[in-house]
Each structure stands twice: as C-alpha cells, then as structure tokens.
Amino acid sequence: MKVMVTGSAGFIGSAVSLKLLARGDEVIGLDVMNDYYDPALKRARLARTLDHDNYTALQIDLADREAMEAAFAKHQPQRVINLAAQAGVRYAATNPHVYVQSNVTGFLHILEGCRHNGVEHLVFASTSSVYGANTNMPFTVHDSAEHPLTLYAATKKANEQMAHSYAHLYGFPCTGLRFFTVYGPWGRPDMALFLFTKKILAGEPIQVFNHGKHKRSFTYIDDIVEGVVRVLDQPAAPDPAWDSNNPDPATSNAPYRLFNIGAEQQVELLRYIEVLEECLGRKAIMEMLPLQPGDVPDTEADVTDLARVVGYQPKVTVEEGVRNFVDWYRGYNGPL
Structure with a gap:
C-alpha cells in the first residue's frame, strides 16, 4: 500500500514508518521538524527511513492548507x-494557540485530504488524557470521556x-487510537x-510528582507499533448493533471506531524509577512534589476491544523495555 504517515520524524511515527517499509509498503512521511525538542533527534530518527527507496520525506506544517492539499493531490495515499x-x-x-493550530486546524486539513482523495x-492518534476527570478504572472506550483536564486532551x-462527523458525512473509515504512556528507544526528550x-x-535530582504514587x-x-499497523489493515466499519437511543461512544452507525492501545498492567512511578x-x-x-495541575493520578487501559478485533497483545514488560531504552540511550549519547 501507499501510506501517508504524519509526524514521521517523531517517536511513534518514525517507528511505524520503519514497520511499514519493512513489510514492503510505500511511505509518504510528513513532518514539520519544529524545535519543540532537539531537532537533531528528529533528524537522526528520519535518517533511519531515508535510506529506503519506498520512503518519501516531506517537510510540511499540517496547518498549511495549500501544502497539505498539494501533498494529497500529488501522492494520492491509499491510507x-x-x-x-x-x-x-x-x-x-503556556502555548495554547500552537495546539489548536496543529492539533485542530492541522487535523481538519488531514480530514479534507482524505475526503477529496x-x-x-x-x-x-488520540490519547488516554481524554479520560481526564474520569476515575473509573480501567479506562474503557465505552465510557464517557467528556471531562478533559488539559487543552492538549481537549484537542x-x-x-x-471531527473524525466521526467526517465518517458519517462522507463515508470514509476513521479509527482513533487512545495511546497510553508510550516509552522506549528513540523516545521524546x-x-x-x-x-x-x-x-x-x-x-x-529528578522531580517526582505526586510523590511517585502515579500508576x-x-x-x-514495539507493542504500540504492532497495534497501529494491525488497525491500519482493518478499516473501521459501521456497527450494525449501534443503538441511537443508547449510543456507544466507541462505535457508530458510521464507519468509525475508537480503541485504547496500551499495556493493561499498571506500574507505579516509583517502581518505574526503581527499574x-x-x-x-x-x-x-x-525531589518529591505534589500532583501537578492537569495530571491524572492513574491510568489503566482496557484493550479488550483491540485484542478481539485485531488480536492485539502487548508483550514487553517494563523491566525489558526500560533496559532496551537504557541500552539505546547509552549508544546514542556515547559512553556515560
């Protein structure tokens, strides 16, 4: 397939691009390469994909309507x-306008590109942050998520x-994935x-908020990437059992689905630090500090739906994953 991946120099986007390339897909990678964090890391991630003949790199801001229209028209991605x-x-x-420009206006341009091409x-990508003030654990996509605590979560x-409305109006399948605290090699600084x-x-000293009691x-x-690609291969379809008198937030009579994607086992922050x-x-x-405004004390993913629909099964333990990150970090930064 020809797949457009936005955020292709980012942590998850780069890893997803490599997975797609490895199985023979053609990837059109878009990234604005901004300086929210060190662009050198983004360039190093990007270098891993540039060697592939089936990879095309585009430096585009999602909020640039004309550039996005041109990219879709020229490259005609299938997915x-x-x-x-x-x-x-x-x-x-402190930077609210940037979030709306990228996460809302930029996403509109993606929806329009999909619609017209x-x-x-x-x-x-969505986020577990949308659960906000909800404390009913584990978080399930079938519960309401109407009380986000940060502007990021609100976007x-x-x-x-927005995706649901486009799926309903124009009939193209849309699937949202609520990510839960992704970590590993090549992660964000x-x-x-x-x-x-x-x-x-x-x-x-490290700042440990909520006195390390977060879970x-x-x-x-790698578990995230496997789930994303499996979902890509199975377009959303209308749910024939969807009931407008008792609407399920996770499905629809439109070709639209929401899934949690994450490890089901909770780990306390102090244990994470110990590992x-x-x-x-x-x-x-x-340095032990109180909970920060906007932070939620705990998250726990219910991935029952994702397991049932695409066979998702995260495999990597925190002990193995943190070890892999440390090995990468020492290699990337030299002997420490």
Whole structure:
C-alpha cells in the first residue's frame, strides 16, 4: 500500500514508518521538524527511513492548507496514519494557540485530504488524557470521556469528534487510537524516562510528582507499533448493533471506531524509577512534589476491544523495555 504517515520524524511515527517499509509498503512521511525538542533527534530518527527507496520525506506544517492539499493531490495515499501533533500536556498551558493550530486546524486539513482523495482508511492518534476527570478504572472506550483536564486532551477529544462527523458525512473509515504512556528507544526528550535517565547519569535530582504514587499503563514502542499497523489493515466499519437511543461512544452507525492501545498492567512511578536505577546501576536523587495541575493520578487501559478485533497483545514488560531504552540511550549519547 501507499501510506501517508504524519509526524514521521517523531517517536511513534518514525517507528511505524520503519514497520511499514519493512513489510514492503510505500511511505509518504510528513513532518514539520519544529524545535519543540532537539531537532537533531528528529533528524537522526528520519535518517533511519531515508535510506529506503519506498520512503518519501516531506517537510510540511499540517496547518498549511495549500501544502497539505498539494501533498494529497500529488501522492494520492491509499491510507493515512496521523501521528503528528503538538505534544506535551504541560506545554499547552503556556502555548495554547500552537495546539489548536496543529492539533485542530492541522487535523481538519488531514480530514479534507482524505475526503477529496479517496483515502480508504484514516487511523489517527488520540490519547488516554481524554479520560481526564474520569476515575473509573480501567479506562474503557465505552465510557464517557467528556471531562478533559488539559487543552492538549481537549484537542484530541476534538479530533475524535471531527473524525466521526467526517465518517458519517462522507463515508470514509476513521479509527482513533487512545495511546497510553508510550516509552522506549528513540523516545521524546520531554518524557519522564528520557528526563530521568539524563539527570540520574548527571547526578542531578529528578522531580517526582505526586510523590511517585502515579500508576500508569506504560507501553513499549514495539507493542504500540504492532497495534497501529494491525488497525491500519482493518478499516473501521459501521456497527450494525449501534443503538441511537443508547449510543456507544466507541462505535457508530458510521464507519468509525475508537480503541485504547496500551499495556493493561499498571506500574507505579516509583517502581518505574526503581527499574531504571537497576538498569543504570545508579540511585536517583528524588525531589518529591505534589500532583501537578492537569495530571491524572492513574491510568489503566482496557484493550479488550483491540485484542478481539485485531488480536492485539502487548508483550514487553517494563523491566525489558526500560533496559532496551537504557541500552539505546547509552549508544546514542556515547559512553556515560
């Protein structure tokens, strides 16, 4: 297939692109290459795909309507995976306009590109953050998610609703994936594992919010990629059992689906740090702090639907995944 992957120099986008290329797909990779974090890491990720004959790199801002229209018209992708977004929950508090420009306006341009160019299936990234004030565990896509606590989460919730409206009006399949705390080699420098590793190796204190009592469905990158590609291969279809008198948020009478994608086993943040200490052979200096505004204490993924529909089964434990990250980090940054 010819697949357009947005955010192709990002953590997940780069890994998904490599998976698609490895199985023989043609990939059209879009990335704006902004400086939200060190572009050198993005360029290094991108270098892994540029060697493939079936990879085309485009440097485009999703919010640039004309450039997006031209990219769709020229390359005519059969399917699209949207992994581009302005990331970072806390960054949104001081840079709200960037989030709406990238995550809402940019997503509209993707929907329009799919609509006008006969795209067979759009798979797009949402987030576990949409569950917000919901504390009913595990989080399931069949429950309401109407109380996001951050603008980032609100933009992702908007993506879900925009995609549903397009699936209903124009009949092209859309599938949203709510990601749960993705980590692993080539990860983002603003994420906890990257930050903690850098500071522990430098002998600097790490900030541990909520006194380390957070629990998360930490999910290894390879498990995420496997799920994304499986979903891509199975376009959403209307649910014949969908009841408008008792509407299920996860399905529709339109070709639209929502799935959680993540590890089902919760891991406490203090245990996550303990595993990292074991892998680094060093103890962390921890600065214990209260829960930050907008953060949720716990997440836990119910992936029953994804397992049933596409056979999704995450396999990598935190102990194995953190070890893989540390090995990569030391190789990428040199002996430490």
